[in-house]
Amino acid sequence: MFLLRPPTPAQVAAFVARSRExxxxxxxxxxxxxxxxxxxxxxxxxxVRVGEGEACWERAKAALRGGQMFQDWVLRPHGEASTPLSRQGATVVLLVRHFGPWGRRKWGLYSLMTNRVLYLVDEPDRYGFGYGTLPGHLVRGEERFLLERDAGGAVWFDLTTFSRAALPFSRFAQPLVGAAQRRGARHYARMLVRAAGC
Structure with missing residues (x-):
């Protein structure tokens, strides 16, 4: 769903309701x-390495669970629950700003992208989730957001993806889509490390 202004809460709620099915x-x-x-x-x-120690592990888990890797001016999460990333089957909507400023009555090009939380990982030294794209997304595929703690106590953030362009115009722009995904992976890691504060 493409928009020339940021969506209203009512538009997001309606989009989530349609995507849920x-x-x-x-x-x-x-x-x-x-x-x-x-x-x-x-x-x-x-x-990427997030930090080290038990406190870092717990902060990184909280940041991942709360979707802090999406919190900045490029991506903003919208979900059907306060912590949609910690519930298998939840529908998660990301608002992507392709260009233009944030704020009310601001022109630009925005899109809503829907994903479904497919699985959760909650083990002593592994924590995370994976979500997959729903129809209407620019790509089709999955992303796995995983925290791992090694034997020395170091905490790592591991993002694994598979995808291909889904919409006709995005297939023509596959190199740009791939570059955007690589940039997105670095962005996710940077924001998660910052939120964990280790």
Whole structure:
């Protein structure tokens, strides 16, 4: 869904309600959990060190659960619950600003992208979730957001993806879509590390 102004809360709520009934836009749901990639997709991985120690681990988990990697002027999360990223099956909507300023009555090009939380990971040294795209997203595929704690106590953020352009015009712009996804991965990592404050 493309807009020339940021959507109103009512528009977002209606969009979430419509998206809630949709199935993911591809068949291989959950493949990102163990790092598999369908033949039709391109894969990607971005891994960064968040910090070290138990306090860092807990802060990083809270930041991931709260979607802090989406909190800045480029991406803003909208979901059907206060913590949609910690509930399997939740519909999560991201508001993407392609260009133009944020704020009320601000012109620009914005889009709403829907994703479904497909699985959760909650283990002593691994924590995260994976979500997959719903119809209308610019790409189809999955992203896995995973925190890992190694034997030395270091905390790592690992983002694994597989996807391909979904809409006709985005297929023509596949190199740009790929570049945007790589930039997005670095952005997610930077925001999560900042939010964890380790």
């Amino acid at each position: 949709q199935a993911p836009s591809y068949a291989e749901t959950g493949w990102s959990l163990d790092g598999r990639t369908p033949d039709w997709a391109r894969s990607g991985r971005h891994r």
